[in-house]
């Protein structure tokens with residue numbers, strides 16, 4: 001029996017485990033270094049998996065310093081329909097019903113946040129690093145509501161003994177959410193701005209002080225291929241997703257932004273058989289999130305990994321400062337509108353997140369009514 005939509009929960013939150021690199025873990029038995037080893041010297045790598053055994057395996061190589069996981073993976077790793085998860089849902093609903101909230105919508109909204117926090121807290125107890133928890137994507141165009149939800153999530157974590165330093169509030173990179181992040185960051189609440197498919201979104205996030213952004217190079221390539229009806233292989237350096245991430249890197253370094261750029265979705269630029277093209281083409285990026293099957297490919301290859309991104313070249317790049325260093329709303333909206341990929345993929349990504357949230361809400365509403373009856 002499916003208790004609730006795990007995908008919806010996955011859309012709400014991710015967690016990040018920071019596993020320390022064991023001393024002397026880097027074995028030099030092989031004459032030639034794997035691509036994974038070479039890449040790890042250029043970029044801080046996170047594994048994208050919920051399987052703790054897999055995470056441990058890669059952490060023990062010493063080449064992976066972080067692990068990103070989320071409840072979707074966690075639920076797949078364990079048995080789905082696990083009573084543990086059912087208990088988290090029941091606890092969240094009971095918590096919301098016992099609160100001061102009176103109307104059903106507010107009770108349901110609180111229960112959903114409480115569920116995300118319950119799950120985050122249980123993951124936090126098994127991993128060491130950040131836990132990203134998403135503000136309800138339906139609030140993507142409401143700055144004030146996003147701010148109060150962000151604060152509320154942080155408070156719920158604090159009540160469970162989890163300090164704000166361990167939590168990232170995940171927000172979709174709309175104008176309204178970027179402003180919400182600006183306010184939250186000033187309060188010491190760190191944000192992970194996601195659904196980044198255009199340069200203008202990345203620039204606005206940095207100018208407004210977001211802690212971290214996650215662009216999706218693979219999905220950017222999808223958009224350009226679909227638009228042009230392109231079927232022939234793309235050279236990695238011309239891959240639009242790679243071009244976007246390189247441009248963000250250059251801009252951030254050139255204009256002194258500390259915002260961490262952590263690309264997350266990957267496609268083979270040249271087609272099947274070239275699954276790690278985009279990753280290799282972005283070697284040197286501050287951080288990356290990579291799923292286990294691609295880490296395996298990197299581990300199996302000894303081809304040379306050349307540093308593709310570096311600070312000196314970034315500083316010498318011809319990037320020009322956008323919006324005099326602080327873009328306003330009009331300029332953001334204009335530039336985003338002129339970027340077809342950013343506009344389409346942000347809207348599409350939001351619709352998907354909201355669709356997952358709807359499914360989760362239905363389940364929670366039923367539970368709330370059942371408990372009230």
Ligand SMILES: *[C@@H]1O[C@H](CO)[C@@H](O)[C@H](O)[C@H]1NC(C)=O
Nearest residue numbers: 014016068132192194214264
């Ligand atoms: C930030 O969000 C993205 C997109 O959901 C996710 O892949 C990434 O792991 C998150 N980053 C951290 C550090 O939690």
